[in-house]
Amino acid sequence: MSDITVFGIDFTSAPGARKPIRVASGTRHGAVVRLSGLTALDSLDGFSAWLARPGPWVAGFDLPFGLPRELVAQLGWPTDYAALMAHYAAMSRADxxxxxxxxxxxxxxxxxxxxRACDGPAGASPSMKWVNPPVAWMLxxxxxxxxxxxxxxxxxxTGDETRxxxxxxxxxxxxxxxARRSYKSDSKAAQTPERLIARKDxxxxxxxxxxxxGLRLKLSHAQRDTLVADASGDSLDAVLAMLQAAWAAAQPRYGWPSDVDPLEGWIASA
Known part of the structure; x- marks a missing residue:
């Protein structure tokens, strides 16, 4: 069985030195996913440059890829995905x-x-939400x-099928x-021993x-310490997204159900 290069990206819409985009890189071989590194991208231009890396790779991005069809229809926006994303990108956040x-x-x-149809099964926030968390800005x-x-x-x-x-x-x-135990917080005051124990678990x-x-994560001692110590949870979230990508990489249609709405998209492993 050949190895598959996989990535997980914990995205933020306003990256900087204090809150960068976190990237976990790894390799899937059979049922084992080995973490090879964690990197930080402190700008959106750095993110764009990272995306240009040659394939083959499969990456899981922690940001919504689509909007609810109900919303799009109500607003009279384009119902073709490429046209909708172009329309959305051209608008200001205030608008x-x-x-x-x-x-x-x-x-x-x-x-x-x-x-979206995938929000319920995944337990995800609606992709139109602009506060707490501002996933609409991430999109x-x-x-x-x-x-x-x-x-x-x-x-x-359709794009470069090696990336x-x-x-x-x-x-x-x-x-x-x-379950519902919290394992992360960006607030120093909320970075409690209970959350550290949850990350360790x-x-x-x-x-x-x-x-x-059905996948096992392979870590070095130093990597394990890093994931547990990062109280923001960003490094761990990048690794979780990487594992979802590693699972999807081996599934027919990347694990998408047959009836997914091509305007809304789907969350890997939901």
Missing amino acids: IRDRFAAFCDARPVGAKFAH HAGVPRLIAAGVHLPGLL VALEAYPGLLARELV IVDALEQGRTRL
């Missing part, structure tokens, strides 16, 4: 926020946001750069292992292969 807020204001309490900053880099977005947009980009969601895999489970993905 997007105003359109989304008006959409939510017109809807009943408890059903303010529109959801706005990230997907146009994926498209500009010419990577392949399976089911959404495959998949939507990942680390929280889906983390919840399988520690996640890493232990990944090394032992105790997930439905």
Whole structure:
């Protein structure tokens, strides 16, 4: 069996030295995924340059790749994926926020946001959410750069099939292992011993292969210490996204159900 190069990317829409984009790189051989390195990208231009690396590789990106069809139809936006993303990228964040807020204001309490079909199975935030977490800005900053880099977005947009980009969601895999226990925070005051123990429990489970993905994570002692010590959880999230990509890389259609909406996309392993 040949090795597969895999990456996991913990994305942020406004990277900098204090909160960079985290990239986990690894290799899948059979049921083992070996972490080969963790790197930080402190700008969106650095992210674009990283995307240009030659394949073959499969990467899981922790950012939404699509918008809910219900929202798009209501706003009268293009229903072709490439045209929709071009339209979205051309808008300012202020304009997007105003359109989304008006959409939510017109809807009943408890059903303010529109959801994609994959949000429920993955337990993910709606991709139109602009605060806590601002995933709408992550889509706005990230997907146009994926498209500009010419990577392949399976089911959404054909590109260089040696460089495959998949939507990942680390929280889906983390919840399988520690349920609703919190394992990360960007706030120093909330970086508690309980969250450190939760990160340790996640890493232990990944090394032992105790997930439905059927993969075992191979780490050095130093890598294990790094994942547990990073209280922001960004390094661990990058590794979780890498494992989702490693699982999808070996599945027919990258694990997508047959009836996925080609406007909304799908989250790897949901």
